[in-house]
Amino acid sequence: MNRVGAATGTTHLTKFPIVRITPPARWWAIPFGELWEYRELLYFFVWRDIKIRYKQTAIGAAWAVLQPFLTMLVFSLFFGRLAHIPSEGLPYPIFYYSALLPWMYFSAALQNATNTIVENQRLITKVYFPRLALPLSSVLSGLIDFGISFLMFLGIMLYYGMRLTAAALWLPAFIFLAVLTALGVGLWLAALNAIYRDVRYVLPFLVQFWMFASPVAYPSSLVPEKWRWLYDLNPMAGVIDGFRWSLAGHGDPPGRLFFLSAGVVILVLLGGVAYFQKMETTVVDVV
Amino acid sequence: MSETVIFVEGLGKRYRVGERERYFALRDVLTRAITAPFQRGRQRRPTDHLWALRDVSFDVRQGEVIGLIGRNGAGKTTLLKILSRITRPTEGFAEMHGRVGSLLEVGTGFHPELTGRENIYLSGAILGMSKREIDQKFDIIVALAEVERFLDTPLKHFSTGMQMRLAFAVAVHLEPEILLVDEVLAVGDLAFQKKCLGKMEGVSKSGRTILFVSHQINQIRRLCKRVLWIDAGQIRQSGPAGEVIAAYEAAMMKSAQENPAAFGAPVFLGWELGEGENILRDGSKQVTLNFTISTQEAVRRGHFGVTIRNDEGVSVGGWGFDDFSLEPGVQQLRFTLPYLPLRPGTYTIICSLFNNGNNLTGGKLLELWNAVPFLAVDTLPLSHQQDAWAGILNIAADFEISAHTRNRKEVRGQAAMIEAESKFDAK
Numbered sequence: 001m002n003r004v005g006a007a008t009g010t011t012h013l014t015k016f017p018i019v020r021i022t023p024p025a026r027w028w029a030i031p032f033g034e035l036w037e038y039r040e041l042l043y044f045f046v047w048r049d050i051k052i053r054y055k056q057t058a059i060g061a062a063w064a065v066l067q068p069f070l071t072m073l074v075f076s077l078f079f080g081r082l083a084h085i086p087s088e089g090l091p092y093p094i095f096y097y098s099a100l101l102p103w104m105y106f107s108a109a110l111q112n113a114t115n116t117i118v119e120n121q122r123l124i125t126k127v128y129f130p131r132l133a134l135p136l137s138s139v140l141s142g143l144i145d146f147g148i149s150f151l152m153f154l155g156i157m158l159y160y161g162m163r164l165t166a167a168a169l170w171l172p173a174f175i176f177l178a179v180l181t182a183l184g185v186g187l188w189l190a191a192l193n194a195i196y197r198d199v200r201y202v203l204p205f206l207v208q209f210w211m212f213a214s215p216v217a218y219p220s221s222l223v224p225e226k227w228r229w230l231y232d233l234n235p236m237a238g239v240i241d242g243f244r245w246s247l248a249g250h251g252d253p254p255g256r257l258f259f260l261s262a263g264v265v266i267l268v269l270l271g272g273v274a275y276f277q278k279m280e281t282t283v284v285d286v287v
Numbered sequence: 288m289s290e291t292v293i294f295v296e297g298l299g300k301r302y303r304v305g306e307r308e309r310y311f312a313l314r315d316v317l318t319r320a321i322t323a324p325f326q327r328g329r330q331r332r333p334t335d336h337l338w339a340l341r342d343v344s345f346d347v348r349q350g351e352v353i354g355l356i357g358r359n360g361a362g363k364t365t366l367l368k369i370l371s372r373i374t375r376p377t378e379g380f381a382e383m384h385g386r387v388g389s390l391l392e393v394g395t396g397f398h399p400e401l402t403g404r405e406n407i408y409l410s411g412a413i414l415g416m417s418k419r420e421i422d423q424k425f426d427i428i429v430a431l432a433e434v435e436r437f438l439d440t441p442l443k444h445f446s447t448g449m450q451m452r453l454a455f456a457v458a459v460h461l462e463p464e465i466l467l468v469d470e471v472l473a474v475g476d477l478a479f480q481k482k483c484l485g486k487m488e489g490v491s492k493s494g495r496t497i498l499f500v501s502h503q504i505n506q507i508r509r510l511c512k513r514v515l516w517i518d519a520g521q522i523r524q525s526g527p528a529g530e531v532i533a534a535y536e537a538a539m540m541k542s543a544q545e546n547p548a549a550f551g552a553p554v555f556l557g558w559e560l561g562e563g564e565n566i567l568r569d570g571s572k573q574v575t576l577n578f579t580i581s582t583q584e585a586v587r588r589g590h591f592g593v594t595i596r597n598d599e600g601v602s603v604g605g606w607g608f609d610d611f612s613l614e615p616g617v618q619q620l621r622f623t624l625p626y627l628p629l630r631p632g633t634y635t636i637i638c639s640l641f642n643n644g645n646n647l648t649g650g651k652l653l654e655l656w657n658a659v660p661f662l663a664v665d666t667l668p669l670s671h672q673q674d675a676w677a678g679i680l681n682i683a684a685d686f687e688i689s690a691h692t693r694n695r696k697e698v699r700g701q702a703a704m705i706e707a708e709s710k711f712d713a714k
Contacts, residue, residue, distance in 0.1 A: 019387065044412040128372035128387075284374045
């Protein structure tokens with residue numbers, strides 16, 4: 001042993017917190033305490049994402065409204081008017097916009113979360129902070145866009161003379177589920193992306209495929225009953241059906257489907273946190 | 288009163304060789320998975336792994352300023368990265384008593400699209416300051432960086448010098464109990480470096496602990512009382528700064544002169560200006576640059592190229608010398624310029640050595656070196672007072688006003704004549 005310096009043992013100072021740096025071991029625990037400690041940084045990451053999102057665009061945050069609105073028009077025209085996909089009594093704009101609200105939040109949050117580690121690799125090789133703060137902040141910052149496009153939805157409802165009912169009180173639960181889904185899957189993909197850049201090419205297909213596996217462009221009642229159990233494993237199916245129900249009174253109130261979705265999400269999230277933290281200990285040496 | 292604040296015990300970090308440069312494509316992993324069964328007989332070679340740091344133990348007491356010295360790749364940065372928790376050790380442990388701040392780079396967390404004001408907050412938060420702390424220090428930071436007028440300008444419109452100043456100003460106001468600093472003071476203009484060094488001395492006097500890596504031995508000498516010399520991932524010597532630095536410098540000279548073979552192909556060992564410094568204090572007079580090179584093989588029809596770049600990467604001058612011979616051993620390549628009128632700041636010198644001709648005549652590149660340390664130019668600024676208009680050259684100009692001697696008609700007449708002549712020539 002090549003010990004140098006004055007002291008021969010640890011003299012514990014009570015006035016300063018002690019950080020012990022050791023080889024990686026406990027990667028499965030969610031570091032709630034540490035995230036709380038770094039909550040201001042989390043806030044600054046969210047703030048940065050929002051600040052730079054629409055920098056150097058001519059119409060700025062109006063994109064947050066235009067994107068779902070234009071998509072809604074396209075869907076209403078092609079899936080609705082031309083393909084005659086049943087909307088079960090809802091006006092097409094309401095039918096599609098109520099699904100696009102959570103879906104566009106989810107797909108953007110997922111893509112941003114997936115890219116966080118790669119995009120911030122300069123940062124993570126130069127300074128320490130809980131790495132979880134990066135994907136976490138990117139799914140949270142998407143909520144601002146969601147909020148803006150939600151206001152647009154209220155406008156459309158007004159146009160069709162519809163009103164929010166008490167069911168809308170359920171909305172936060174569905175949003176929360178969408179956030180957790182984006183975070184859970186985003187953690188997996190962010191960790192994979194840091195090591196295998198193939199993820200970057202897979203992601204657009206994954207998002208597109210996932211959209212067709214969710215009741216965005218069609219009602220979930222179109223899914224054959226014998227495949228329903230598989231379909232219900234998709235948490236976004238629960239979220240989107242939940243949105244249509246709580247905003248437009250379409251379909252059934254959350255039941256089996258919602259709780260099944262929530263269960264799946266929690267499993268994905270826990271796995272994602274563990275995998276992400278396992279990656280976190282080695283990624284600095286790889287990126 | 289002074290208690291142990293950093294306690295390091297048996298710390299080691301192992302890298303898989305090649306791991307640091309590349310990322311994996313899924314294809315590689317699949318290929319490996321498929322071919323692995325056929326290679327089972329072969330043992331994994333021990334050279335697959337490299338210990339960047341091994342069995343390092345030391346402790347640091349509160350208020351100490353410790354310098355880390357050692358050759359490139361000796362493990363200094365790895366040690367700082369472990370202590371700042373950027374990467375995890377493979378074995379051993381370290382205990383840090385108190386808030387740790389690390390400055391491994393200038394401008395950590397800066398975003399080009401955000402304004403100066405926004406970047407102060409962002410970078411401050413990333414380096415570990417709370418919002419309240421940044422609020423309190425905001426005005427001092429702005430004053431130190433001298434960017435008052437640009438607070439609401441996006442960072443991408445800042446000159447490099449301004450970005451550096453802003454980054455430093457944020458960084459030096461970081462007030463953790465333990466500060467880890469890696470080489471960051473090597474950039475930025477000299478006047479500002481002095482300001483930062485002064486600030487850091489102040490920090491250490493206030494009872495904070497600093498661990499400081501630098502190639503500029505003079506900075507270490509000035510700031511640190513105790514020095515750790517790291518060599519090949521281990522602590523080679525530790526003790527009072529003067530002692531360790533003397534031993535380190537002696538060893539460097541010795542290994543270079545006695546054993547050039549240890550370096551294999553030609554290697555630049557160092558450079559200095561005529562006065563034995565790396566700081567140019569007067570660019571208006573003759574300037575001599577000495578490069579020390581160690582070679583084991585003889586060089587014939589050699590080519591030696593030198594380029595000087597400013598901190599924005601713009602080449603401000605380049606010279607090439609052809610058709611010389613070098614015998615094995617340690618030699619000095621010296622070239623002299625009548626003047627080198629560069630603006631104050633930090634410059635990178637890049638040298639190349641070719642065998643059998645230059646890059647265009649089929650020569651072979653033997654060595655390409657980003658000279659360490661940087662060239663610091665510490666002269667009075669003589670060009671335009673505003674950075675944006677000053678350019679690259681630093682030349683004093685005389686200015687005077689006098690009456691115009693010729694009237695306009697004459698000038699016009701002359702121009703017509705020149706035009707007529709050129710037409711005549713064309714015929």
